[in-house]
Amino acid sequence: xxxxxxxxxxxxxxxxxxxxxxxxxxxxxxxxxxxxxxxxxxxxxxxxxxxxxxxxxxxxxxxxxxxxxxxxxxxxxxxxxx
Amino acid sequence: xxxxxxxxxxxxxxxxxxxxxxxxxxxxxxxxxxxxxxxxxxxxxxxxxxxxxxxxxxxxxxxxxxxxxxxxxxxxxxxxxxxxxxxxxxxxxxxxxxxxxxxxxxxxxxxxxxxxxxxxxxxxxxxxxxxxxxxxxxxxxxxxxxxxxxxxxxxxxxxxxxxxxxxxxxxxxxxxxxxxxxxxxxxxxxxxxxxxxxxxxxxxxxxxxxxxxxxxxxxxxxxxxxxxxxxxxxxxxxxxxxxxxxxxxxxxxxxxxxxxxxxxxxxxxxxxxxxxxxxxxxxxxxxxxxxxxxxxxxxxxxxxxxxxxxxxxxxxxxxxxxxxxxxxxxxxxxxxxxxxxxxxxxxxxxxxxxxxxxxxxxxxxxxxxxxxxxxxxxxxxxxxxxxxxxxxxxxxxxxxxxxxxxxxxxxxxxxxxxxxxxxxxxxxxxxxxxxxxxxxxxxxxxxxxxxxxxxxxxxxxxxxxxxxxxxxxxxxxxxxxxxxxxxxxxxxxxxxxxxxxxxxxxxxxxxxxxxxxxxxxxxxxxxxxxxxxxxxxxxxxxxxxxxxxxxxxxxxxxxxxxxxxxxxxxxxxxxxxxxxxxxxxxxxxxxxxxxxxxxxxxxxxxxxxxx
Numbered sequence: 001x002x003x004x005x006x007x008x009x010x011x012x013x014x015x016x017x018x019x020x021x022x023x024x025x026x027x028x029x030x031x032x033x034x035x036x037x038x039x040x041x042x043x044x045x046x047x048x049x050x051x052x053x054x055x056x057x058x059x060x061x062x063x064x065x066x067x068x069x070x071x072x073x074x075x076x077x078x079x080x081x082x
Numbered sequence: 083x084x085x086x087x088x089x090x091x092x093x094x095x096x097x098x099x100x101x102x103x104x105x106x107x108x109x110x111x112x113x114x115x116x117x118x119x120x121x122x123x124x125x126x127x128x129x130x131x132x133x134x135x136x137x138x139x140x141x142x143x144x145x146x147x148x149x150x151x152x153x154x155x156x157x158x159x160x161x162x163x164x165x166x167x168x169x170x171x172x173x174x175x176x177x178x179x180x181x182x183x184x185x186x187x188x189x190x191x192x193x194x195x196x197x198x199x200x201x202x203x204x205x206x207x208x209x210x211x212x213x214x215x216x217x218x219x220x221x222x223x224x225x226x227x228x229x230x231x232x233x234x235x236x237x238x239x240x241x242x243x244x245x246x247x248x249x250x251x252x253x254x255x256x257x258x259x260x261x262x263x264x265x266x267x268x269x270x271x272x273x274x275x276x277x278x279x280x281x282x283x284x285x286x287x288x289x290x291x292x293x294x295x296x297x298x299x300x301x302x303x304x305x306x307x308x309x310x311x312x313x314x315x316x317x318x319x320x321x322x323x324x325x326x327x328x329x330x331x332x333x334x335x336x337x338x339x340x341x342x343x344x345x346x347x348x349x350x351x352x353x354x355x356x357x358x359x360x361x362x363x364x365x366x367x368x369x370x371x372x373x374x375x376x377x378x379x380x381x382x383x384x385x386x387x388x389x390x391x392x393x394x395x396x397x398x399x400x401x402x403x404x405x406x407x408x409x410x411x412x413x414x415x416x417x418x419x420x421x422x423x424x425x426x427x428x429x430x431x432x433x434x435x436x437x438x439x440x441x442x443x444x445x446x447x448x449x450x451x452x453x454x455x456x457x458x459x460x461x462x463x464x465x466x467x468x469x470x471x472x473x474x475x476x477x478x479x480x481x482x483x484x485x486x487x488x489x490x491x492x493x494x495x496x497x498x499x500x501x502x503x504x505x506x507x508x509x510x511x512x513x514x515x516x517x518x519x520x521x522x523x524x525x526x527x528x529x530x531x532x533x534x535x536x537x538x539x540x541x542x543x544x545x546x547x548x549x550x551x552x553x554x555x556x557x558x559x560x561x562x563x564x565x566x567x568x569x570x571x572x573x574x575x576x577x578x579x580x581x582x583x584x585x586x587x588x589x590x591x592x593x594x595x596x597x598x599x600x601x602x603x604x605x606x607x608x609x610x611x612x613x614x615x616x617x618x619x620x621x622x623x624x625x626x627x628x629x630x631x632x633x634x635x636x637x638x639x640x641x642x643x644x645x646x647x648x649x650x651x652x653x654x655x656x657x658x659x660x661x662x663x664x665x666x667x668x669x670x671x672x673x674x675x676x677x678x679x680x681x682x683x684x685x686x687x688x689x690x691x692x693x
Contacts, residue, residue: 062518
């Protein structure tokens, strides 16, 4: 499952960052933003018309990420809903 | 790690020592820089560096130390333009100390940067900023223990409210007393320096930083609930943009008028009496050429100030990044993000500050693409020309529709340009944008930003603008004694007539467009000189008599789409730092202007002929 498929309000932990068309660049950036293996991620909301996702990484970082980039983030669902 | 082995080109003892400010975006790095350096900062000259870097001299231990504010980076090995600039900088200019600013509440991820720095052997001091915000999240940091483990001194500060500065200053001063050669990296160092394994960070933070298990729903979440609402988010955004536009319109434009009356007062009461004894041609040159240039520059000052006050509030509050989130679905199709939209809207007030504002976009491709669009925004100066032409050639009260159609055309051409060139100026950066918590911008911060931009505008653009105004004066006043179409400018107007005739623009109007190259405000005034008439009513009547309404509309289209003004061109050059791009932008707008006028004028002629 990827971050792009996560429903609003659901929590998950990051399992892998896939290498896509941005190569190592995207995973470097995501890592610097705190998106590393075993980190908690929550989708706070999704913009309309296929727009980006508003994602909380860990507790204190929030980012806007396009769905194409969110597909590069592999996740594992956590059962607890917020 | 050449810094310790002494293979660096250690700077001579007489050279000024250098401190580089480093940190991720949104950590308050520039706020700290502004606090430390006050209004003394200036854009330095760094050969080989493609973005502007602010620098200032600060007295520490009785020694003059150079502070440089490097662009915000996520990673020392990153791929973005800013990250490449920092890599380039560290490889080109030796530094004596890195001051690394970290947002305390995000220490768990931002700690990587000082670790990478340490691995490279660069001496550094860590400043933990926004300690108050971290406390609100319930994050506790044992700075002493963390500092010991890292082997890097750490200070808590609040850049915004100016707390903890004495400590930070003392720590920086203390670290600088250690005598060691300045550090210059080479490409191998950067390549070799490893990525920081998450386990190392975990170990480091285990006993030193306590994060809460979960956080309370804070004010930012509550505000976002409305402002980023899937349904209401966009309407709120558009309402906000409208408000912004109204402020630029209702405050900015009168301020420009105020500056104009100030410069004409000086002209009327000081310069003209003083120049009485001079020959007429010299007096005219000094007043209408040279002083005209000065007045043009002056008229932009309050507008740039106001624009950047608004921009700083938008940016510092955290709303600008959110606008990127809101508009992304639409703008991504054009290879842009929502911030270009905000700038485009502000361009309707005045193109110049909007172009300067593109610096908030950190991808060069997206920035250039936005800079290509902005000059098509129907700015207030062009509006004056349209109002005049509409009054002259559309006397039947359809003016509003005509004007509205020009606004639509402006939007369509801007978006079309983006669509056309997004393949060339391809934005390769992935879209992952931080949405910082909402913060109150402090007046000091906002003012310093606006003042800095005005200073930059004055130092960079004023020379070129005054020079341009002088050149145009020569074109329109020589040979001596000539007026109207007999001047060099007028001859150029006639010379262009094979090109301008198919779009319905006569040599008189062509000459006014040459005047309009300085600024569109000049066009209407130029009619008086060109037609040799003095009263507005007489000019209106003359234009109405000699120009049909389809010629008038064609003139409006051309005026809308060709180069907005000299200041815009200079600003494009100064921002893009490329003549090629500037000439391309200039050529593109002239080409589109001619083509659009041609299509309109010829089809209108066809329609009339077949009726």
